[in-house]
Amino acid sequence: MKGNQRKTLVLSGDNVNAIVDRFGLNNLMDRLIAKLNQAIKTFDVNNTTIPIRSGFNYDNDNPGLIEWMPLYKKNEEVVIKVVGYHPKNPIKHSLPTILSTISSYDTTTGHLKGLVDGVLLTALRTGATSAVASKYLAQPDSSVLGLIGCGAQSITQLHALSRIFDFKKVLIYDVDTKATASFRDRSEMLDLSIEVIEASLDLIMKQSDIVCTATSIDVGEGPLFNNLELKSNIHINAVGSDFPGKTELPLQLLKKSIVVPDFLKQAVIEGECQQLETNDIGPDLVDLIQNYKNYDATKNSITVFDSTGWALEDQVVMDLFLELAIEFEIGLELDIENTSADAKNPYHYFLKKIEV
Numbered sequence: 001m002k003g004n005q006r007k008t009l010v011l012s013g014d015n016v017n018a019i020v021d022r023f024g025l026n027n028l029m030d031r032l033i034a035k036l037n038q039a040i041k042t043f044d045v046n047n048t049t050i051p052i053r054s055g056f057n058y059d060n061d062n063p064g065l066i067e068w069m070p071l072y073k074k075n076e077e078v079v080i081k082v083v084g085y086h087p088k089n090p091i092k093h094s095l096p097t098i099l100s101t102i103s104s105y106d107t108t109t110g111h112l113k114g115l116v117d118g119v120l121l122t123a124l125r126t127g128a129t130s131a132v133a134s135k136y137l138a139q140p141d142s143s144v145l146g147l148i149g150c151g152a153q154s155i156t157q158l159h160a161l162s163r164i165f166d167f168k169k170v171l172i173y174d175v176d177t178k179a180t181a182s183f184r185d186r187s188e189m190l191d192l193s194i195e196v197i198e199a200s201l202d203l204i205m206k207q208s209d210i211v212c213t214a215t216s217i218d219v220g221e222g223p224l225f226n227n228l229e230l231k232s233n234i235h236i237n238a239v240g241s242d243f244p245g246k247t248e249l250p251l252q253l254l255k256k257s258i259v260v261p262d263f264l265k266q267a268v269i270e271g272e273c274q275q276l277e278t279n280d281i282g283p284d285l286v287d288l289i290q291n292y293k294n295y296d297a298t299k300n301s302i303t304v305f306d307s308t309g310w311a312l313e314d315q316v317v318m319d320l321f322l323e324l325a326i327e328f329e330i331g332l333e334l335d336i337e338n339t340s341a342d343a344k345n346p347y348h349y350f351l352k353k354i355e356v
């Protein structure tokens with residue numbers, strides 16, 4: 001399959017799974033981590049414009065939100081992810097909390113080049129971004145991982161981080177005991193020789209070298225815990241805080257930490273950074289990685305990666321899947337756009353029919 005100028009390459013959930021099967025889950029995660037690291041290292045605001053996301057949120061018997069996350073790469077493409085967050089989905093509709101699709105547009109013509117499932121891609125890129133941040137912020141010999149929130153994102157957090165760190169133990173906690181009980185089975189296919197232990201929040205915070213919080217905590221319900229007994233160089237990936245008023249970590253902990261947001265402008269509205277004054281916020285992820293020589297001592301402090309979700313991550317993961325789809329000839333090429341032979345006549349098709 002070649003990238004056809006008029007066709008849209010569509011990758012359904014099944015196509016995405018087939019690509020992962022063919023390439024290998026670990027290979028894919030490794031490639032994604034490397035590509036994200038590179039994209040952040042070379043990120044240039046003069047070439048790539050990323051506005052903060054926007055959307056609609058609603059409060060009814062199935063509260064949730066639908067947001068759009070756009071990115072413009074100069075002279076190349078516009079990528080837009082549309083993502084829904086409906087925390088009652090798993091129980092009410094047997095669907096994931098996060099449902100999404102990602103589209104890519106050619107900026108020469110406006111043509112829709114690709115349309116791809118964003119459910120697995122979001123989980124993969126969120127895990128991979130925590131791995132990139134942790135590589136720079138956590139102790140390299142980290143051996144105990146704590147997971148608070150054992151939903152869909154927790155699996156890719158474990159997977160991505162275990163590609164970088166040699167964990168011996170993972171301590172898990174969720175308010176929903178069904179989620180903790182099924183975690184072992186859900187993570188089994190990763191084939192990791194890591195002991196999985198259900199633990200209290202206190203124990204997780206005390207014993208972990210790295211913690212990932214990925215909960216669907218409600219607006220105004222945070223923090224998840226108040227205990228500040230933790231290792232002096234613990235690193236935390238705070239993944240679940242991604243909406244105004246929705247935060248996971250206690251302010252006292254943030255104040256003791258070097259807080260690194262993925263995207264500062266968005267994090268001060270939606271992330272853990274909404275709890276902080278500007279002066280209390282550390283470098284953003286781009287600054288940290290691009291100028292790491294200034295920050296390499298951060299590893300010895302308490303560090304927090306404030307992950308709100310950044311459209312650059314969606315562009316990187318989508319481009320990777322489109323690239324692999326073309327290589328493996330997987331996916332469907334569709335003529336979605338109605339481009340008639342006479343560019344000035346949208347009725348051209350009907351005209352031909354009348355003539356015949």
Ligand SMILES: NC(=O)c1ccc[n+]([C@@H]2O[C@H](COP(=O)([O-])OP(=O)(O)OC[C@H]3O[C@@H](n4cnc5c(N)ncnc54)[C@H](O)[C@@H]3O)[C@@H](O)[C@H]2O)c1
Pocket residue numbers: 085087090097098122126148149150151152153154173174175176179214215216217218224238239240241242307308309310
């Ligand atoms: N930063 C990002 O880029 C990014 C990307 C995707 C999802 N997210 C966010 O990550 C969070 C998790 O997403 P998911 O897809 O795993 O959702 P999910 O519904 O599959 O899992 C969320 C889990 O959190 C648990 N939970 C809720 N409140 C809790 C609490 N107080 N303590 C412990 N556990 C609690 C729930 O029981 C559930 O098992 C959501 O808030 C989502 O918005 C962030």
